[in-house]
Amino acid sequence: MDTRLKIVVVDDELPARNRLKEILHDLSEHVALSVVAEASDGLKAVTLLNEISADIVLLDIRMPGMDGIEVARHLQNLAAPPAIVFTTAFDAYAVKAFELNAVDYLLKPIRRERLQAALEKAKGRLGVRLNGLEQLQQRARSHLSVAERGKILLVPLTDVLYLRAELKYVTIKTAEREYLLEESLTNIEEEFGEQFLRVHRACLVARSAVRGFERVAEESGDGHWVVLLTGSEEKLPVSRRQQHVVREFKGG
Amino acid sequence: MASINQNTPPPALPDFCNLGVMLRVMLIVNGLGVLAGMAREPSWPGFLQEFLPLSVFIQPALLASLLSLCGLRRLFAGQPYREFVVAVFILEAAIGVGLFFSIGVLLPGEASLALPAVMVFTLVCTGIVLLYLNLRGRALSPAITEARLQALQARIRPHFLFNSLTAVLSLMRADPRRAERVLEDLADLFRVLMADNRQLVPLQTEFVLCRQYLEIEQLRLGDRLRIAWHIDNMPEDALVPPLILQPLLENAVYHGIEPVAEPGEININIYRNRDQVIFVLRNPFRGEAGAHHQGNKMALNNIRERLALHFDVEAEMKSQILSSGYQVTITIPYTTKR
Numbered sequence: 331m332d333t334r335l336k337i338v339v340v341d342d343e344l345p346a347r348n349r350l351k352e353i354l355h356d357l358s359e360h361v362a363l364s365v366v367a368e369a370s371d372g373l374k375a376v377t378l379l380n381e382i383s384a385d386i387v388l389l390d391i392r393m394p395g396m397d398g399i400e401v402a403r404h405l406q407n408l409a410a411p412p413a414i415v416f417t418t419a420f421d422a423y424a425v426k427a428f429e430l431n432a433v434d435y436l437l438k439p440i441r442r443e444r445l446q447a448a449l450e451k452a453k454g455r456l457g458v459r460l461n462g463l464e465q466l467q468q469r470a471r472s473h474l475s476v477a478e479r480g481k482i483l484l485v486p487l488t489d490v491l492y493l494r495a496e497l498k499y500v501t502i503k504t505a506e507r508e509y510l511l512e513e514s515l516t517n518i519e520e521e522f523g524e525q526f527l528r529v530h531r532a533c534l535v536a537r538s539a540v541r542g543f544e545r546v547a548e549e550s551g552d553g554h555w556v557v558l559l560t561g562s563e564e565k566l567p568v569s570r571r572q573q574h575v576v577r578e579f580k581g582g
Numbered sequence: 583m584a585s586i587n588q589n590t591p592p593p594a595l596p597d598f599c600n601l602g603v604m605l606r607v608m609l610i611v612n613g614l615g616v617l618a619g620m621a622r623e624p625s626w627p628g629f630l631q632e633f634l635p636l637s638v639f640i641q642p643a644l645l646a647s648l649l650s651l652c653g654l655r656r657l658f659a660g661q662p663y664r665e666f667v668v669a670v671f672i673l674e675a676a677i678g679v680g681l682f683f684s685i686g687v688l689l690p691g692e693a694s695l696a697l698p699a700v701m702v703f704t705l706v707c708t709g710i711v712l713l714y715l716n717l718r719g720r721a722l723s724p725a726i727t728e729a730r731l732q733a734l735q736a737r738i739r740p741h742f743l744f745n746s747l748t749a750v751l752s753l754m755r756a757d758p759r760r761a762e763r764v765l766e767d768l769a770d771l772f773r774v775l776m777a778d779n780r781q782l783v784p785l786q787t788e789f790v791l792c793r794q795y796l797e798i799e800q801l802r803l804g805d806r807l808r809i810a811w812h813i814d815n816m817p818e819d820a821l822v823p824p825l826i827l828q829p830l831l832e833n834a835v836y837h838g839i840e841p842v843a844e845p846g847e848i849n850i851n852i853y854r855n856r857d858q859v860i861f862v863l864r865n866p867f868r869g870e871a872g873a874h875h876q877g878n879k880m881a882l883n884n885i886r887e888r889l890a891l892h893f894d895v896e897a898e899m900k901s902q903i904l905s906s907g908y909q910v911t912i913t914i915p916y917t918t919k920r
Binding site for chain 2: 342343344345346348349352370371392394395419420421437438439440
């Protein structure tokens with residue numbers, strides 16, 4: 331069996347990938363390794379790593395669309411997540427956060443010695459899940475992700491109709507289906523802010539999915555509001571405490 | 583150590599052909615006219631009676647003064663400041679006397695002003711305007727302007743430097759000659775970035791620099807970066823502040839190209855329209871994906887302030903979001919080295 335370290339290189343700039351492969355090639359004389367794949371953006375990286383197994387991912391932070399931090403978060407849903415070494419040209423904020431969270435990173439241009447040390451260190455961390463990545467996130471994610479049979483299922487944020495908290499999980503509802511997410515509703519509301527409307531203690535509705543509101547009469551004579559959605563027949567109740575969102579939504 | 587700059591050198595002679603200087607002079611003199619009128623007759627109808635005949639004198643006097651001072655600019659150039667002041671006073675006295683009698687002949691009914699009063703007013707105005715321009719000249723003196731320009735020194739994003747170095751390293755083995763060229767381009771770019779950028783440079787110089795800069799970006803970004811130059815009518819000899827375009831291009835790449843994986847085009851149009859040079863720069867607008875507005879604003883403010891230092895109100899810069907993308911337009915007066 332091939333016992334060499336399987337490495338994946340992710341960077342949106344071709345010269346940066348080429349340079350990394352070049353020094354990895356130099357290092358392969360000292361460290362048993364092989365570059366098994368490369369990807370030019372975050373989404374491709376996640377899709378790729380669903381298909382092939384890797385030991386270490388060298389992951390650029392600043393990439394179009396899905397950035398490196400988000401990729402790393404999604405990868406934690408794999409049955410055996412690869413060790414991650416971030417690469418960055420210059421990002422004072424990220425570097426500070428990495429130091430605080432003991433996350434490994436390399437500064438570009440990358441030195442061979444530094445890369446070798448990072449690989450040695452990562453070897454000792456294979457199969458260890460990375461925690462606290464959400465603290466490194468600088469901007470809201472483009473996708474939510476859930477683990478399903480050891481693979482990552484990406485749900486584009488634009489597909490989400492609403493999120494509902496249920497006991498231990500949060501249910502993500504899209505036009506097609508439901509997913510179970512292991513995150514708290516409060517954190518999601520904090521991260522995505524204006525994109526969602528809290529209509530209930532346990533429910534966030536995507537603003538873009540709100541078609542309107544309807545007043546439903548109750549037997550007691552009192553009525554309550556429900557949210558009408560685009561792309562779904564479902565009607566979600568608005569709690570008494572959150573009734574102000576109906577007015578605010580109509581107002582602006 | 584002996585301190586230098588003990589004696590501040592006299593300020594440069596004011597440029598009366600500059601629109602900003604002209605506007606300021608007109609405002610000051612008319613303001614003084616209003617004050618003179620109010621001093622003599624504080625009540626409203628009385629004030630008008632005082633001010634209107636004075637205004638009949640002030641406006642042509644201003645016009646004649648500014649036109650002749652602008653016309654005589656060459657003659658004054660290089661003269662000591664003291665002689666310049668004496669010459670201006672003589673000129674103004676002559677204009678005052680000349681106009682006083684012309685108005686007397688052309689508009690006999692308006693001859694309510696006395697010659698001594700007119701002459702005192704003319705000379706006091708001249709003195710105040712010269713004093714103002716002298717103080718303003720000192721405030722914008724090379725030493726102070728240099729300090730301000732230094733603070734405004736366009737700064738390149740460190741991220742660009744390190745990514746470029748990585749790109750050069752990636753070429754070292756495969757294409758050493760291209761690696762050499764990129765390093766030379768980088769050297770040129772940093773030479774300008776670190777230079778004393780107080781003097782205006784020919785547009786051609788800035789254009790070459792921008793081309794070198796974009797070549798480096800092209801190496802990093804490949805097909806994602808498309809550039810369309812429209813420079814058939816570009817006046818190569820026009821004088822521009824150094825680094826007027828490059829930071830805008832850097833912004834365009836950072837906000838318009840890098841945030842998405844698909845190719846995008848940066849469109850640059852430079853042309854001369856009579857006595858103005860116009861720069862139009864357009865890049866795809868990425869909305870929230872290109873979020874780092876702080877940096878963009880800083881670069882724009884920096885350029886706006888430098889334009890003001892160099893051209894006062896004669897330069898203009900505006901940025902707008904159009905359906906075709908994000909567009910920055912700069913208009914500066916067309917000047918050349920002679």
